[in-house]
Amino acid sequence: MSDVKAQAGTEDIARYADMFAAIATEPRLRILRLLLSAHPDGLVAGEIQAELDIPASTLSHHLEKLRHEGLVTVRREGTFLRYAAGTETLRTLLGFLYAECCTRSGAVDPKEIAWVGRAPNRR
């Protein structure tokens, strides 16, 4: 075992599938995006509810699903619960996709990814 990240084992695949499932519905992807916008502070549940206009119980259900996969983290602040993007898991998930598409198969050229959202041909 070296320091190099090993290829995803057959049983890890189910786990990655579950992570993708956590962001595979519009409400949850919106929630995650909102929390990323508010990174690193995150938002209190009520703020998410107000912003996205989701019933409290429905929101709680979605947050639980995201939390279960590590895509968000929670921290109590008195009466409030503050949610934030789970950066560690996001890095893992992004790394998996990158490894599969770029490193392992060469199907996607890394150069075509890094500049998304930025002006090309600078620096």
Add this chain to the structure above:
Amino acid sequence: MSDVKAQAGTEDIARYADMFAAIATEPRLRILRLLLSAHPDGLVAGEIQAELDIPASTLSHHLEKLRHEGLVTVRREGTFLRYAAGTETLRTLLGFLYAECCTRSGAVDPKEIAWVGRAPNRR
């Protein structure tokens, strides 16, 4: 409108969620990984079936879902149908995740991604 990729519009989110849903089950993620391994040639449906041991009708159903989201492409070869990874869509999806996590929010450090699957501190 510049050449810079615009931020995902509110209605695009549902589409990205659908793309994630396409790779959010173990069988389909396995199928995509297998096709990436065989990139750029891809594989004939029967080869996928034999490799993953999935009933033909079930496999066909999954391939249709992947194809619908552009994650795989098909091309007829006589009696066979050859499936390949949909590199364009994969790049888009990877770019979306990268933009959200790295560019737009800074939640994930790009340096922590690029080396996944490679030996660090080389070159």
Add this chain to the structure above:
DNA sequence: TCCATATTTCTACAATATTCGAAATAGATC
């Protein structure tokens, strides 16, 4: 035309997920 093979479409069922109102819990303050 008839046959063989590859794959899809049809159909049905079981399992899982989404939604949300109502009730329960947790913490702060008086």
Add this chain to the structure above:
DNA sequence: GATCTATTTCGAATATTGTAGAAATATGGA
């Protein structure tokens, strides 16, 4: 302790998805 607010848990209805056998379609060749 009473009460207020924030949030979760419960319960149940509805919708969606995954699975796979059987039948249908498509292609190539005898």
